[in-house]
Amino acid sequence: MAISMFQASIPVLVRGLTNLSAILDKAAQHAAARKIDPAALLGMRLFPDMFPLTKQVQLACDFAKGAAGRLSGNEPPKFPDEEKTIDELKARIAKTIEYVKGFKPAQIDGSEDRAIAIPIAGQTYNFKGQGYLLGMVLPNFFFHLATAYDLLRHGGVEIGKRDFLGPLETM
């Protein structure tokens, strides 16, 4: 027995994106209750040369759709980075979930050794499917989810670890 590539990717990504969308709902409620401009939350950065919240959400989506596309041998769709509001970011997340959920186990399973070439900063890195998922996709995906969470906590939004994790015992 073992974990399939599908199980280690698609449900994990869908779950994280679903939690992120719910966290953005809480951020919107917080902003409305405190009369905070939501754009102030979306522009928050932890340091001037780090990405703001908007980009953290966009990147979480990009790692998710990139994984589903590349592991299945498809070109992932390009989503332009032009979201300006919480609702627009939630729409991007919804669109990403729809894309990722569209893959069936047979399309992802068996991709452990699939050659996946990723250009990063002008250099091409050559992964196999399993190393791409475990060493690239999941660390980056959770990095951007956690940093989005950290930014909102830093901004005073009342969320907790359970919002980040989602309902326990459900995987």
Place this chain on the structure above:
Amino acid sequence: MAISMFQASIPVLVRGLTNLSAILDKAAQHAAARKIDPAALLGMRLFPDMFPLTKQVQLACDFAKGAAGRLSGNEPPKFPDEEKTIDELKARIAKTIEYVKGFKPAQIDGSEDRAIAIPIAGQTYNFKGQGYLLGMVLPNFFFHLATAYDLLRHGGVEIGKRDFLGPLETM
């Protein structure tokens, strides 16, 4: 073909902890160069009711040793939370890596359906091995790694995403 429970856990955890230790080295160098008290970095929080850096590191270690222990059917060791310096935190990470690395594939593989009961806030949650790894261990582990990274970035330490990810193409 598929990913084994060992492959999806032990090398991922060892890699994350190794990167965290290297990031703490950069924090120590930064503190020395800027004449910053390292304790000021270790006490940093992103919000007053979030855990400080020290606790983020301790928790990353705890999720790693908890996973290796429980998936293999062993009681994970208890490490008292008493580190006060960067060197002591690095020693805890090293001790955790040593413990986690001590498990062989045969001890972890086949644990997908192992019953794992986790007490959280006075309630017991019942997981199967696979759900515990994918829905609990990896999200929490990367959450605490990313938050440690975010705290140090917020504190001005010059690290980048590559420090968080470690060398690419090596998994």
